[in-house]
Every structure is written in C-alpha cells, then in structure tokens.
Amino acid sequence: MKRMISVIATGLALGLSFGAQAGTLEDAVKRGSVSCGVSTGLAGFSQKDENGKWSGLDVDVCRAVAAAVLGDADKVQYKPLTAKERFTALQSGEIDVLSRNTTWTHTRDTSLGLNFAGVNYYDGQGFMVSKDLGVKSALELDGAAVCIQAGTTTELNLADYFRANGITYKAITFDTSDQTRAGFESGRCDVLTSDQSQLYALRIGLKDPSAAVVLPEVISKEPLGPVVRQGDDAWFNIVRWSLMAMVEAEFLGIDSSSVDSAKADGNPSQKRLMGTEGDAGEKLGISAEWAYNIVKQVGNYSESFERNVGQGSPLKIARGLNAQWNNGGIMYSSPVR
C-alpha cells in the first residue's frame, strides 16, 4: 500500500509539476538537511543503533554529502527503503539521494530517469547455505529452494545462472532483508542469495552465524553506488565528487586525523582538495571547505571501509576489489584540479 501511494505520488508529481526539476541543492540548503534513502537495516552498510543513530558504508555517503553542502555530516534525514520502494522514492522527490547497496545497471541508468553518481563498493552475487547440507558448490543446488529479495538484480542473476547451468530451483521472494533472513532461518529455503557483502551482513544477524557458510561462487558483477535524479546536473556533480573526495583523500594520504595539517601545509594536490588552493568548492557551488569537512567529519574511504565493514567491524571484509588501484583494487578517483 505504502508503495502504491508512493507511485501515485510520483504520478501526481509528474502530472502536476510544470517545467524542469532542478534545485535539489537549494532545497537541501533551505531544509537544512539532506534527505537520504538507505536500506531498512543491513549490518555494515546502513543500520540504526538503539539510539536511532544510523551508521554504515552507505550512510557515510549520505553524511559526506551533508558535510559538503551543509558543513555538518549529521544533518541527514534517513529514509529506510526496501529494494522495491527505492526508485519510486527517488523519482518522486521524497529523497535527494539514494545510497542503499544499489547496483548500477544499464536499465536503471537509462530508463528510470536516474543517474548513478559513482561506485562505493564493488560487489558480486553469492550464495549462503546452511552448513549441515554439506554443499560445497552452487552447482550442487539442483532442486533447492532459494530465498531472495524482491525487486533486486539478484532475482535476475539467479534465474540466469541456474538456467545457464541447467539446474532447477524454487525462488521464494520476500520484501525486506529481515523477512528473507527469517525465511532462511525457518528452513523455508535451503539457500539465501544476495550480493556477497550482504550475505556476510545477513550471516552475522543469524541466531547461529557459524551454522551457515557462504559458497565460493560469485555469479555476477554488482557495482553498488549512490543514485540521484536525472536532470539536476549540479546536484549530480556534488554527490559524485563527495564520494570521489573520500577516495581521493585516501589516495593522497589524508585521513581525519591529518586533515588539518594537510589543509595548512600539505602538498599542492592535498591543498587543492582541502580548499586552501584552487576553487574546487566554488565550481560545485558549495563551500571551499567541502572536502575538508567530509574528511574531518566522515573520514576518508579507507577509514569508512574499515570502521563499517572491514577489520574494525564484525563483518571483517577484506578490501579486495575495493582497495585503491595502486594497491591491487579498482577504487580510483579522478584528480581534483
């Protein structure tokens, strides 16, 4: 129902508004906060603690944008969204940016009126099974019941993979990750499939995490990143470069503790990013200290990664593909100049 209403709201917004839609930045400044769509709760990426405080790798993108445009990373309004609700929420203008483990695909980029502003986590789809099934590979899953979440790329990859390998399965589709996990735990399905990072996140939420294993196969490419509405290029630039600033800061060796010295007496690249040289902020239409605020308040990409999903977190995910390009990964920021 909620979804029906939000679709109708999109319809009304599209039907009653005249002229082009721009000014997301102005709206955010006037409102005094950035409205950010996140997941309904996924450890390491976007989760809410007992005090109602959100944290996670995806949440940090929201915080970075708020730090860049409002100078305060805490000025974010979070909207928890299921996979099915997320795009309508963005299209209808309910949120300014969607940062919710969303895969950048051709269809989404070209036909939904949305733009992907970058990639904050390179992922791929995997399988989790309960240990006592004794399964070692996804190819042994013929006839299995598989729990998935509706409205995801996961649904499509799953069908492709099983069809390509000539094995049958039953897909049981849920709305939220909590329900998906409950379906897996109750034994309704043998397998839970999702992006691998989310499998690790779901696994630590199980009553007995050691009873489940993640299979070695990775069956798809899932570049996850923040999304904005098409047609507001100024806002698109801000979101893209807020993410870039975190990656670039790591590359330039600036973190939240060294940010002040880098600003005052860093090398030219560092000073350009920190706003003491050049006019990077002005070109984005925001404060010269935009990137300084991001790194100071949120941290660079490495800090965010380790704190939320890496060694400083229960997930203990290795950097892998998400390491800097000069460190064996493919995280790469365009230069700020």
Place this chain on the structure above:
Amino acid sequence: MSDHRQVSSSPSFFNNPRNRSIIYQALLILGLGYFFYSIVSNTLANMEARGIKSGYDFLFTTAGFDILMSLIPYDATHTYGRTFLVGLLNTILVSTIGIILATIVGFVMGVAHFSHNLLIRKVAVIYIEIFRNIPLLLQVFFWYFAVLAALPGARQSLSLGEVIFLNVRGLYFPGLVAQTGATFVYAAIAVAITSIYLLRRWAKKRQDRTGQQYPVFSTSLAIMFGLPLMALIFTGFPFTFDIPELKGFNFRGGITVIPELMALTLALTMYTGAFIAEAVRAGIQAVPHGQTEAARSLGLKERRIMQLIIVPQAMRVIVPLLNSEYQSLVKNSTLATAIGYPDLFTVFVGTTLNQTGQAIEIVFMTMAVYFVVNMTISFVMNRFNTSVALVER
C-alpha cells in the same frame, strides 16, 4: 393547452432548466476531460524530459525472473505480460478459496452463536473476538512464521501413510494421472451432479404439491458417491498415482501446496470468517423472535426452523454484508507480498515494476484489475441479493 406550451418554451433557451442542466453537465464533462487530458499529457511530457520510459511495450519483453508458483506454464524466458497473468491467476485462486472457506467458517460460527450448548457458544464468541480484532498483517505473519517454524524440515517430514507429506516446504499429496477410460468417470460425476439437481427440484415441487417430504440429502449422497464409484469399478480404476518422493533437497512429483498459499488462505479465512460470523449473527437477530415461536407452535424441529424460517429471512441482511466482506478479502489478499505468495501485487507491482521501472503503467493495470474483480463480485452479489429479497405481495 397550447398556452401552456407557450409559457414553458418562450422565455429563452437558457432559462429552461432542462437545457441549463444539460449545458452545465456538458461543461463539467468537458472540464473534467480537459483536466485529465492535461494531467496525462503533462505526465508523459515530464517523464520524457526526465528520461523515464513509458508505454506498454515492456509487456512483450522477456521477464528473466522466476515465479514460485504458477497455474499456467511459466519460466524466466516468458514475457512481462505473462507475469501479469500468472499473478492474476494466483490472486484469483487465493481469493476464491478464501471466499469459500470464510463463508463456511463464518456461517458455522455465526449460527453457533445461537447454540443451546454453552461451550459451542463460547467458542464462537472467542473466535470472533480474537480474529476480528488482531490486525490482518499480524495474522498473516503468525500463520507463516509461527507455523513454518513449528513444521519439520524436508527430511523429517510428517507423513500420512507415506503418500501425503507435510513439512516446512509445504503440503505434498499424490496427483492423479488419468489413463484411458477416465472420461467415463468424469461423465459419471457430471451425471450425478445433474441428477441431484433434478431430484431436488422434483422433491421441492412434490412437497409444495402434496406436503410430503422426500429424503433428499441421503439420496443425493448415495448418488454422488455411488455413480462415480460404479464407473470406477466398471472401468477398472483408470488412474495412476503420482506420489511425491524425496529427491535431493525437496519432494518432487504429486501436487504441492506451498506454505505461502496455506498461510495466506488461513489468515484470510479466519479474519474474514469472523466478520462474516458477525454478519450472520446480525442477520439472524434481525428476524423477530415471534417467527421462531410461531414455527415451534407448528411443531417444526429446531434445525428445520433454522433452515426454513430463520436463515432465508436473515439472508436479506447477510448478503449485502457478505458483498463487502468478499470485496475486502480480495483487496486484503495483497498482503501476500509480506510473505512472498506470488499474487498479482507481489509479482507485478513488486518484481515486474522494479525490473522495468514502469510504475505508472503497472499500477494503473493493477488498479484496473482489482476494480474489475470487485465490480464482478458486486454484480453477482447484487443479483443474489435480489433473489433472496423478500417477495412483497
């Protein structure tokens, strides 16, 4: 005469109330038409400007995802248009079963309310109060997760004579595979049904004429089972069983009722049944007690009084209420999406919408379906209502 006509048509065309009302209505329609036209064209223009795809072409492209349960052949290579049909049929299935079961439960519980047995009466009251007052979504979750959790895994299935199995994956029972000669059995069933119908008509006519009763129920029962049984024996049982068997992870073969369907049906039945029970109670209470007393003084048995005097009159009150309960049930069946039963809402507004992004078209189609289904229910129930209405003389 001619004078009168002069007066009413002379003043002016616009002063004639009839003409005026036609003009106002025409203007209103034009205005509304323009309003909707501009909304639609504006929406299309804005969608175009923002790069959102529109139109119905997507119905013919490959869907690429699988659906848990389908009454027609379906796999990932079929089109999005087909996903609409699959969802629609699943919605109709759960709604039909739900309506039938809820009606039975509702009538039984509604009548039980008037039982002379205290225990039965209390059971009815407690049932109604519990199931009417707990939010339906909660009941759906309860039947799904609580009951799922209580059921054993596939390898420890509960079984009935090793042919019917129940586990967390569903209820499995043998399918019948027809062999040659099965048509005789089908024909026997058809003949049985027709003759029961004719028998009832004849018995009623005879009773009207002569006042004599005929044991319709027991005779019907004999025909219903006797005829097909005879056909079965005669043709040498032209069916084989397809018995479900544990292979690998799950049972295969036979017929599977998935737990999502069971949970949703249970929830809809128990919830709507409680409301129907209330409607039945109200209907029965609306029949004046004097009627019962009059019937008793004629020497009718209590059961016959219920059957012949009370219920037919109570129907006048019950049927309009049933109409709205049935419509709610159909709408409530969209809660399927909470537990992943693949109804129209889950499949089409859920997955298809998300994979195509064509929200407006899909929501429009779906709203049209629920509108048409509920109009149909309303139409049938109104016809039924006229047939049970008191014939005023």
